[in-house]
Amino acid sequence: MASAGSKExxxxxxxxxxxxxxxxxxxxxxxxxxxGFYDYGPxxxxxKRRVEEAWRNFYxxxxxxxxxxxxxxxxxxxxxxxxxxSFTDRAVxxxxxxxxxxxxxxxxxxxxxxxxxxxxxxxGEFNLMFQTRIGVPKGGRDEGAQKKSEGYLRPETAQGxxxxxxxxxxxxxxxxPFGVIQIGKxxxxxxxxxxxxxxxxxxxxxxxxxxxxxxxxxxxxRFEEIKDRKLWFVPSEGxxxxxSIEEAVRSGIIANEYLGYHIAKVEEFLGRIGxxxxxxxxxxxxxxxxxxxARDCWDAEFFSERYGWMEIVGVADRGDxxxxxxxxxxxxxxxVHGKLQxxxxxAEKTKAKIxxxxxxxxxxxxxxxxxxxxxxxxxxxxxxxxRKVLRFKNEIAPIIAAxxxxxxxxxxxxxxxxxxxxxxxxxxxxxxxxxxxxGRRYRRQDEIGTPYCITIDYETLEDDTVTIRERDTMxxxxxxxxxxxxxLFAQYHMD
RNA sequence: GCGGCAAUAGUCUAGCGGUAGGACACGGGCUUCCCAAGCCUGUAACCCGGGUUCGAAUCCCGGUUGCCGCACCA
Numbered sequence: 052m053a054s055a056g057s058k059e060x061x062x063x064x065x066x067x068x069x070x071x072x073x074x075x076x077x078x079x080x081x082x083x084x085x086x087g088f089y090d091y092g093p094x095x096x097x098x099k100r101r102v103e104e105a106w107r108n109f110y111x112x113x114x115x116x117x118x119x120x121x122x123x124x125x126x127x128x129x130x131x132x133x134x135x136x137s138f139t140d141r142a143v144x145x146x147x148x149x150x151x152x153x154x155x156x157x158x159x160x161x162x163x164x165x166x167x168x169x170x171x172x173x174x175g176e177f178n179l180m181f182q183t184r185i186g187v188p189k190g191g192r193d194e195g196a197q198k199k200s201e202g203y204l205r206p207e208t209a210q211g212x213x214x215x216x217x218x219x220x221x222x223x224x225x226x227x228p229f230g231v232i233q234i235g236k237x238x239x240x241x242x243x244x245x246x247x248x249x250x251x252x253x254x255x256x257x258x259x260x261x262x263x264x265x266x267x268x269x270x271x272x273r274f275e276e277i278k279d280r281k282l283w284f285v286p287s288e289g290x291x292x293x294x295s296i297e298e299a300v301r302s303g304i305i306a307n308e309y310l311g312y313h314i315a316k317v318e319e320f321l322g323r324i325g326x327x328x329x330x331x332x333x334x335x336x337x338x339x340x341x342x343x344x345a346r347d348c349w350d351a352e353f354f355s356e357r358y359g360w361m362e363i364v365g366v367a368d369r370g371d372x373x374x375x376x377x378x379x380x381x382x383x384x385x386x387v388h389g390k391l392q393x394x395x396x397x398a399e400k401t402k403a404k405i406x407x408x409x410x411x412x413x414x415x416x417x418x419x420x421x422x423x424x425x426x427x428x429x430x431x432x433x434x435x436x437x438r439k440v441l442r443f444k445n446e447i448a449p450i451i452a453a454x455x456x457x458x459x460x461x462x463x464x465x466x467x468x469x470x471x472x473x474x475x476x477x478x479x480x481x482x483x484x485x486x487x488x489x490g491r492r493y494r495r496q497d498e499i500g501t502p503y504c505i506t507i508d509y510e511t512l513e514d515d516t517v518t519i520r521e522r523d524t525m526x527x528x529x530x531x532x533x534x535x536x537x538x539l540f541a542q543y544h545m546d
Numbered sequence: 547g548c549g550g551c552a553a554u555a556g557u558c559u560a561g562c563g564g565u566a567g568g569a570c571a572c573g574g575g576c577u578u579c580c581c582a583a584g585c586c587u588g589u590a591a592c593c594c595g596g597g598u599u600c601g602a603a604u605c606c607c608g609g610u611u612g613c614c615g616c617a618c619c620a
Contacts (some may be wrong), residue, residue: 071557071571083610137620177547179620206620217555242618250619316603342620362619436582457579486573490581497581508579517578525581 065357066247067424067440072499073246074098080121087244089417092363097449097480099255099420102324103234105446106257107413109257109320115230115259116222119306120211122236124235125185125200131380132210133202133371134234137343138179160161179239201287204238209411210259211235215387220262227387227407228263228309234416248417255416260406263309264387265371271308285334292523300303306347309410310368317351317364317412325444326363327417327426330354333522344372363418371406378406415509423447427500433525440502440521441500450538453496454521457489470517470532477536481505497522 069075075093077084105116129135144369185202205211212231223229234257244250278297285291286304294304300311306465314333322328336348344367350365378385388403423443431438445451454462454471464485482501484492491508493502496504504520511517511532518527519538530538 067557077611081610084612086611134620175617239619245613264579346620435582438582455580459578463579488578488581489581490583492582493580494582504581505581510579520580527580 064439065428065527066323068428068441069095069424073293087250089248089251092448095420096425097415098443098447099446101449102416102419102423103257106320106416107232107234109230109313109316109323110259112367113316115228115232115261117211117234118215118219119235120208120215122205122238123183123185123202123540124205124210124214124405126198126203127380128210128214129180129203131376133343133376134180134206138206139177170204173541177240177242177536179241180204181240181404205506206239207413208233208256208258209260209373209413210376212258213409213428214502215376216262216374216377217383225387228261228267228416230485231263232257232259232498239353248421249358249361251417257414257535259313259412261313261410263310265408266307266405267310268307268408268410269301271312274308274312277312277319280315280318282314282318283332285332287337288337291332305349306368307428310349312346313412314366314412315357316351316487317414321351321364321419323444324423325427325442326353326422330422330426332360333426334360342367344369344370346370353418355422355425357425361418361422362485363422365411365413367411367413369411370408373409374406387492392519400476438494440495440497440522443502444499445502448502450482450496450499450501451480453484453492453501454505455483455489455492455507455508456485457508459485462512463507463509466511470505470535473532474535476537479536479539493520493525503539 066075072094076092076096078088078090079085112115114257126135129138153236181204183202183204186200186202212233219229219231236253237256238253241250241252244252247253254532274297278300279295281293281295282299283291284294284299284304289304294302295313296305296311299305300308305311305314316335318331321331323374330353332337332352332354334350334352336345336350347368349366350362351366352360353363354360377383384404384445385406388404388406424441427441427443429440429442431440441451453465454476456467461517467485468483471481474481482496484495486492493504500522502522504522506518506520507525508518510529515532517535518528518529518533519535
């Protein structure tokens, strides 16, 4: 019998398994690789696709619509968004202790090293955005024309949504609040990408932008539904601990109901795809670590056995920063007619135009994939053997089921292939395997997280029933072939 | 970016100046009526570029990648 199963101590094993079984490969490997770039192999791509699909459906159910915007944008977009200024920086380095300082942090090359008092030298300019050229620059060496043709790969997907705000508002028939989502690549030329999928130069983000009347932020229509959920909060000031969302909002730890609601939704989604709740906490940014656009920000952090606490989702209150900035830079009206603000005794009934505020849950999909891989891997002692199991939730498992003939005999093989094809034809993504012993084949599937194995034996040939073996319990049930599809579908979509 | 350590089949590793070996995995065959069994058999590797040497996987230099620490992470 299986023991309860233990976690791998360091989390090292998952990197090896992910490489070997085709989840995750270092990009450009045959040319020596490049730091910060990973490719998803066949199983990794399936897993990622299922996570993205789960995320998409989750927010579509909230009534949000998805859009898809460009990865490259002209310079002026990032002048307006503030990324050009915040992402480009001059740096100095200490000749003596090699400490590295950003000029914007107030350390100048004429000064002495704050660490050791050594002499400083210029370390050059660095820009976290990848720069490119759009079209053929006109005007030769003319600086203005050169700048005009500058383009950048987006460092977040959000801007594409802000840029389309007017259109989106119109699409939503001029009513607030509404939400828009986008899943896509973002690019940051990190100084030292490291730690597997945790810091990449090209990565996938899933972002939701919720536009709300600032006067309504403290009043989310569905707050009731989530208010009693308990989460672990680490506020920037004061004690950390478990609190209900309602407590957190009432006591001012979380600034408003909208932020509280979306923090709760983040927790709900992560739980749904299988991130264990006891490895999650919500940590508030300190003032000095906040992004330039944020007025408040909470990170959902996952506790990695290997790397410690790491951010996997950020929920930011961006205020009106982005819309106001794009409004003034592009000379576009981003205002919305708010609700009537009629004060008692006043005759005035003009609808004031307001700039909506933005609440933004921003998911790092690759980091979530890492968290899922690491937290799903269990090693169990089964008899004398160790069994490695990826306990993925059914909803995200790359492969739903595998079909085996019990023995490597023609009559069983042809029946098994028949069942396999039947399931594939029914759009159920199954694998077929007849190599090695049945136990070996079960283990292969355990290691890639396949929830069910369907085995064709001699009884099948007599009465058209098969066994379905469940991954975590290793228990089997016998079901008629005609009912496999229903049995799998019921399981697959339920949990 | 800085410093330390490392890099050998798909994976883990032995070899540390002279024929690259093992284990697991994988393929083929036999066996096997349900959990990595056994037997036979096969495929498969010295990160890249220079240097030293009669001879380099091994020593030296540079690069790349990975791990750890510092810095960075809007």
